[in-house]
Amino acid sequence: MDLEVKFPVLLFLIIPALFLVFLYSRKNRKKEYYLIAGLRTAIFILLIFALAVPQILLPVKGETIIFLVDRSDSVRNTDDVALDWIEKSINSKEKDDEFAIVTMGKDATIEQTISEKKTSISEFNTEVDGRETNLNGAIQFASSIIPKEAGGRIILLSDGNETIGNSKEAAKLLKNRKIELDYVLLSQSFQEDMSLTNLNVPPTMYNGEEAQISLTIDSNTQKKAKIRISINDQEVLTETVDVKEGRNIYQFSYKMDEPGMAIFKGEIIAENDAFIENNSMYTVSNVKGTPKVLVVQGKESGQIDSILSGAGLLVDVITPEKLPTVLSGYLPYRSIIFNNVPATVISENQMLLIEQAVKEFGTGFVMAGGEESFGLGGYFKTPIEKLLPVDMDIKGKKEMPSLGLVIVMDRSGSMAGNKLELAKEAAARSVELLREEDTLGFIAFDDRPWVIVETGPLKDKEDAVDKILSVTPGGGTEIYSSLEMAYKELEDLKLQRKHIILLTDGQSATGGSYESLIEEGKEKNITLSTVSIGSDADRALLEDLATQGSGRFYDVTDASVIPSILSRETVMATRTYIEDNPFYPVITANQEWNFLTQNGVPQMNAYIATTSKSRAQTPFISEKEDPVLAEWQYGMGHTIAFTSDFSGKWSGDWARWEKWPLFINHLVTRTLPQYETEPYKISLTKNDGNTIVTLEGSTHNSLPIETTVLSEKGESIEVNTKLVAPGKYELMMPDSSGLYFLNVRQTNQAGDIHVYQTGFTVPYSDEYLLKGVNKELLKEITKITGGKELTDEKDSFRHSASTSYLKQPISHWLIFLVFLLFFFEITIRRFGINRLFGKFRKEGRPEIIPQKLRVPQPPKRAAVVKTDMKVTEEDIPPTEEKMEVKREKPKKKIEKIRTAEEREESIKRLLEAKKRKDR
Template sequence: MDLELKFPIFLVLLIPAFFLIYLYFKQITTSRSPEKVVIGCLRAVLFLLIIFALTMPQILLPIKEEMIIFLTDRSASFEDAENGVLDWLDESIQSKKGNQTFAVASFADGAIVEQSLSNKKTVLDQFNGKLKTDETNLEEGISFAASILKPEQSGRIVLLSDGNETVGNSKEAAKLLKNQNLELDYVQFKQKFREDMSITKLDVAPALYEGEKANLTVSIASNVEKSAELRISVNNQDILHKQVLVKEGQNEFSFSHIASEPGMSIFKAELAAEGDTFIENNSLYAVTNVKGTPRVLVVQGNQEDPLVKILQSSGLIVDRLIPEKLPTTLAGFLQYQSIIFNNVPGTKVTEQQMNLIEKAVKEFGTGFVMLGGEDSFGLGGYFKTPIEKLLPVDMDIKGKKEMPSLGLVIVIDRSGSMSGNKLTLAKEAAARSVELLREKDTLGFIAFDDRPWVIVETAPLENKKKVIEKIRSVSVGGGTNIYPSLEKAYQELKDLKLQRKHIILLTDGQSAAGGDYHSLIEEGKKNNITLSTVALGSDADRNLLEDLAGQGKGRFYDVTDASVIPSILSRETVMTTRTYIEDHPFYPAVQPYPEWKTIFQNGIPKMNAYIAVTAKTRAEVPLISEKKDPILAQWHYGLGTSLAFTSDMTGKWSGDWANWANWPNFLNHIVAKSLPHYDSEPFRFTIEKENGNTVVHLKAEDGQFLPLDVSVVSQNGIVMDTNSKPTAPGEFEVIFPNKPGMYFLRVKQTTEGGQDKLFQTGFSVPYSDEYLLKGTNRELLSELAVLTGGKELKTAKEAFRPLKQKPKKKESISEWLLLAAFLLLVFEILLRRLGFQPFGSLLHLLKKTSKKGEQGGTEVLQQLSRAKAKIKANVENKREFTKAESKQEIKKENRQDQEQTTPVKRKQTVAVVSPEEKEERMKRLLEAKKRKK
């Protein structure tokens, strides 16, 4: 048993304490009474107890229980060893002793308990914990295993891994184990040979000119010699596809490519080989900026208008896409300097695609132009979408127009199949529709499963916030029965005196029962009720819904992506009013913006119609209608510029503008205003991986130490959380969490003269080193064991060998010391107040009591002996008394005889004796006999 002081520094208090005791004894030298000496000694002991208690003394008591934690690697590079690990664990645990407990934990990119602490000799059959296997974080695994042990409980961690850590610093974790008296052993497993080859590098110049020959270098590492298929693409178009012979070790292949398309070009190299272990390491990206003629993307349907030809005639490179073919990654949009939506309905653009466009404009300066038409702006369903966010106008006309009275009932499926994102988006869509309506408009909301549930009674809107809360409270229900719900919606609108009455039906399933839909809809037509339907997903009854919309004089939407539901419902709400279109011919007015006035110096043509919108606060409005509505608006959004032209390109709405001589010049000027203005190469950069983070090192060409505005965006449009800091004049460091994939970098720097320098590029964060087969890192495993006093285990039984550091638990005795000090203080106070006399009497009493206790048994025997003697004496006395009594009787009889002979004389001499006197005499007689004896 050992003693440990937690705060030994408090022992210095002994110096002043002993000094005070010394002064006390010196003071009582002249009159040193026993009481004062005892009090001085008590005070010395009291000081000693309190000071010793302050040091927090702890007694170290041995613990018999030993704890072993098995820590197994489940990363991708070690996954083939899983069966061997389980067999080894089973063999090891059979050698466990009764006082030993164990647990099993696993780790990769994270750590988890597979089997909690147990003293039974049973182990799991398989690993069930879910982990990301693309990294090996030994540091986190070791720290997690140590946390399973009880505080200050020594034990052993047995590491089963190949030791190839890709994240963290396991040596730091091992040092902490040493401080905790924890041992770390390791086991080496022989893994079977696995064929693998990987692309380790793809090099291309960061900037090229249009028509320049680009040199491409692809580096491939392989642990086997075999042929493989190599493919290289630019912006998803193949430029090379061939068989190459890959030798064991490092290989380099060089190719050339003529940069024919200006803008950002994303090169991708892909490798395919038979029997390859990992596919994760078979692709890499590289990015270059090609200088040349601006490239724009025109998105439109099947309408015919001269827009594309007009832009091409001005020298721009124009790509045309239908909305269904829009890119689904950020790279697909960044290759264009401007994106033009020409009468594109928002119901055909997913929420994710809108988000990507918004990020391209805001973060990378890509231009955006929206042109009007029957499927554009509010009529296209863009209310409260990312596209509305980046435009200089709002889709809602904010009550400026006198709209017809409107009654709208939304009928939404809430069956089990709508659970999750479907119902959430449907409720959000309904909420947007509420926001578009005026407070005097009438709204009803019905959710249905196997029967209708009226969530919002069909009535004029009074409290939009409360109605939206009710709609968002809808939960998932049971089956699907359409007809009763649709019938309920028609009944709600039937008798209302409104100019427009409309029903929107949305479902993702098929009705369990039929109904007389034809009669219901025909009756509704008589009451001016129209019906639109939305089929969501592949299980919806498209034939029925399309037929219902056709009969109800509404629109049918076939939806595969649920994210377009909000656009559909907002579009339906806007189209029902039919007042967003201003179709009275007029002459737009030109506002005092010099760059635009020159185009209209020879006059302005007549326009037939436009879509009513509201200009945002910071927007510039060069053209307005006679009702002060924006015809052309522009503003800066982030680093990009967006413009809105609310009339169309066909001439149906734009009227005389389509035949105007300056029409091509006007359209080209709109697109030119949207083009970004940035320098292609004001910075050079390199990419590194440090401590689980990706680090971008930027170096300015001019070496100026000016602040930067940096943004890093992933391929799917997520803005990364970055930390930017200067490291030297003209050099900067951008740090963000490491995750393999394609990223895009935008840098903005404002010079001392107030000019902005913009730079954009892309880069690839390569796959984790986890997917590079390196064998077992014996050197690291051995170093970890040496740091903690562990070793390599040759046999499974060694895992349960006795611990070098015997576990001990600490018991604090400070409380007992303080209790003793308190009692001693009470005794010292009593001694000073009362002196020795009460304690002397108490001591005597205690002594007497103690003596009685010691003599208790002897006294009992003596009392028994005395009682026995007394009984014997009483018997003897009775015998003597009997003899004396006999003699007295004889004498009495003689006296009676004499009295009878001489009666007169007897009367004169005999005295009368009382019984009391007789008894007294007998006592005296007995006492006399005792004295003789």
């Protein structure tokens, strides 16, 4: 057992403390003061020693071992080897030894906590991200498990191929804590593998140019492979090649026939390939030429594609069901046109991708009206409504017919999770679309109906929404009784429109006469729409109910469209969003459209009522001041809402107007983005788990830039942008392989805005490059800590070179002793030594009673005592009369007769005691 002082420099305070005590004892030389001085010396020394934080070092029994197992993809087939090593090592441990197991990849997790038992796990149970190997973070994590003041050992089972961090820095920290690091070499058996290490195309090209495509393949064996090249997800080239061992470079060419952003994807396919993760790469090029637009056509949408093609634009026409599901599917287009497209067939994710393309990359957007567009299409509170210059709700309208709406929603156990949450959100949106004069009811059902919101006038929207959102999943499914309840609650109400929406994902356990129920409801002007969710729902029944109930049937496979369906149904129930009285649009002052309106405009038949947003411009409005055409800037993109249609059914004479093609062309071209194509040279590097994107401009100006980086899924990536040199910028982002899109915006000194957009790919991790084992790194980091390579399992629990101690602070005990001595010193100063110890002596002495008292004769001449003190009666020698009285009372203690000298000495002691008390 040893002693350690944490702050030894504080011990120098003893010197001034002893000096103060010396001055005190020098001034007072009595024995009592010497004792006080000694006590104060002890108090000062103990207190200063306590402040220096002394600690008793108790040797630690046994060894603390952390097995750190690499489970990254480069050693993905070595789990059994690692577990076998650990099991054999544990069999050789002593009683006081303890161990824990940690697994690692990109991050580290605990598989088994510290234990002294001789049992370990038989298999790894945690999920590890094996795309990277972070030895630095894993070693630090493992060291945090070892008690802070104790030593120990970390045994690393790995191939040493580090892809993130710097393990040497972690090893230095282990050395400071006297923790040893050993390693056990894990290695894969030979595997055939080839990897695509480079895909290169020119960053900018012109339409019609021959693109020179270069691929580099590294292989550890010789065999055939197929090379496949795609542009914007369309395969354009396939070739089988003979791949030699080592590095292989292949050149291809392809004539670019479409302008816009071109996303190139290179792939290699080979038999018995160890890693498929390293078989593909992306790169991006901007192709200059004629703009390309995407037209999404719904029902009764007309043929605007021929008009746009005639104007020189490149046009792709698709149905809404074929919309892309990744961001790269939208960026090749300069503008997107929704022509009478319902929101009920578009997922929430697809809408978010379109919104990102418009906001961050300047893609234009046009929505045209029709019976399945705007509010009638279910776009209320969707990302599409967010980017448009109009709101789908009709604000401030009082002439809408009275409406009674009852939502009957399945809350059975199968609805638990995302389906139920989206259904509740959908119902909440419907509430927001209703007016306070409207009637709302909400019934949730499982094996019986539950009234959540009683059918009645909607007085408190917030309260109704709270009740709907509070619904939780229940038991089985029984539809008929709930539907019957909804009909009964609506049938006697005097309303112009009565509508029921039934939403379920299952089949009813029991049934009734749905036909008679619906027929009786139709007599009371009640309509019914149904929503089938998932594959387990009774589609045939629900479709039949909607047909009989004069409503609509929705077959939902993506639950994210449920909110759009319910909002569409709520709007359709009013049937007043369509303004179908012929009118002449009113032309507002707008120079951008004056060339079309010099001689007036034709008559229109109908449009969908919307409300323009505050910043929107409305070149054409109706006689009711509703927007017929509205436009605004949304982020980087320009969007337009045309609330009539392109088919001619609603636009009327406009579709037969000689300027109709010019109007359509101008409508679309106003949304085309204006930006530069290649003002920067882009390059990528990796550093400590991050990707560094370097932008180097040709002008070498130092103006600040605004950057946005999105993943292929449309997720915004957090980026740190800084200027490192004139015209050179660095963007730091997390290192995660994949395709990314970059938007750069810069404002010059004149106030002009320049926009640049491109894409780049972060290549796969070095984890998927077969580089063998990195034994040199393992040797280097173990040498720093004094560890070694282990080849025998019994060495795992060997005694460490340095003894580990547990530190036990004793400052609190010293402070306790200081308080005891301090109170003892106060007692001595208060009562004095003689009085304190004299009292103890008297109390301990037995009482002595004399048998015969001899009275001394008084002196013939009284002694003269010179003193300034007054003589009391006690100081006068007793007379014979007094002595006689004392003889009569022998039981009392007889006071000893004192001489004059004794009395004088007594008086002096009294005076000294009084002086001490007055102090």
